[in-house]
Amino acid sequence: MEIPGLPDTGGRPTLSDEARLVYQFLAEVQDGASPDDVRRGTNLSADRLDQAVDRLTTLKLLCESSQRAGTLRALPPDSARMQLVWPIVRELNRRRREVDAIREVFSELSQVYESASLHAARTSPLEVVRDLDSVRRTITQLAAEAAEEVITAQPGGARSAETLKESLERTDELLGRGVRLRTLYQHPARFNTVTTEFVRHVTALGAEVRTQSDGFMRLLLFDGEVAVTSLRDDRCGALIVRDPHMIDFMRTTFEQAWSRATPFAPEYDPAIVDRTLDDTKTAIAQLLVEGLEDKVIARRLGISLRTCQRHISDIMRRLGAKNRLHLGYLLHSRRIRERGVAPHTSADTVGASYGDVD
CATH class of the missing domain: 1.10.10.10 (Winged helix-like DNA-binding domain superfamily/Winged helix DNA-binding domain)
Structure with missing residues (x-):
């Protein structure tokens, strides 16, 4: 001034x-x-x-x-200062009161706007959330509000230690309130130490965990009312779904995958290991019939490219295929989609087959 x-x-x-x-x-x-x-x-x-x-x-x-x-x-300067400064101070106080009044009005309007936005978000059938922090806050809030059941489907193989640590407190709180929790992973998660320890912890609290080779979407479903799934073009974002028709479709898709999945017991079981290896080889054969490349198949099944190619070599050996073209002919002729190709694999080959998945 x-x-x-x-x-x-x-x-x-x-x-x-x-x-x-x-x-x-x-x-x-x-x-x-x-x-x-x-x-x-x-x-x-x-x-x-x-x-x-x-x-x-x-x-x-x-x-x-x-x-x-x-x-x-x-x-005297003191007298002069009072005469000169006091009108300015009085004006500043008046302006401060104006600022406080404006802030109060806009604060009230901000609450109205946020409340309306939240209501719109809760009633909108589809909501796109782009940043990871907002996705995590949304999941945490939905988990805190869940009262009956939470369903999660997490393709991609073994879970990272950071991801499991971030979800541990939320999972413990859910199970502590008696909310049913069902989780579906892909088979390679069984051969990851961090994931296995996490499963051991949550199953002891009542969670149910199963694994499957392929054929399910990434999904979190809360009380059959709100779903969170990934975006096609954004690894950090998510789609919040509240449309009841889409929710029913997601729930049905999950239940079909769940019924075919194998229970995830943290303890080593050779019979279950053999079954998961057979499922993986059958899934690889099916995807080969569809014409997918090795790296695409590996990504779909949550395994490394080297492990995928090792399985393909084993399938070729078991079917007597001379090359990849011959393998494609044999797979079609044996109607892989209905019967599968992999006989039970000896449990002592697990380390060789999945040693590089972790």
Whole structure:
């Protein structure tokens, strides 16, 4: 704020040297002095003296003496400051009250807007959430509100330690409230130590976990009312679904996959290991029939490319295929889609088959 009488030099008000000199001279002369006396005592020209007197008078630091006509007298700075600053302080207080009133109005409107947005989001059949932090907050809120059952389907093989750690507290809280939790992974998750320990922990609290080779979408379904699934073009975002028809479709798809899946027991079971290996080889054969490349098949089944190619070599050996073209012919002729190709695999080959999945 600009102060009258003080020139603004770079945002910092200053008093001229001439004005300071005049004020000092008059402060030393208690009875006041005439303009001529001031001019002689300060060696200032008439013009410079007039400018200095004008500034000092504006700042309430100078006035005409009431005792001696035609003389000037210096006034105490404290008195001058009060006269000059008080109107400014009063104006600042008025402006502050205006600001507070505006803030209060907009704060109230912000609450109305947020409430309306939340209501719209809760009633909208589809909502796209783009950033990962918002997705996590949404999942945490939906989990906290769940009362009956939470369904999760997590394709992609073994789960990362960071992902499992982030969900552990939320999972414990759900199970502690008696909410049923069912989780579907892909078979390679069985051969990952971190995932196995997580499953051991949550199943002890009542969770149900199964695995399947392929054929299910990424999904979180809360009380059969709200679903969270991944976006096609954004790994960090998610689609929030509330449309009851889509929810029914997702639920039916999950139940079909769940009925075909194998229970995930943390303890090593050779028979279950053989079955999961057979399922994986059968799924690979089916995807080969569909014409998918090795890297696409590996990504679909949550295994490494090297493991996928090792399984393909084993299928070729078991069927007696001379090359990949011959393998395709044999797979079609044996009607892989209905029967599968992989006989039970010995349990002692697990390490060789899945040693690089972790």
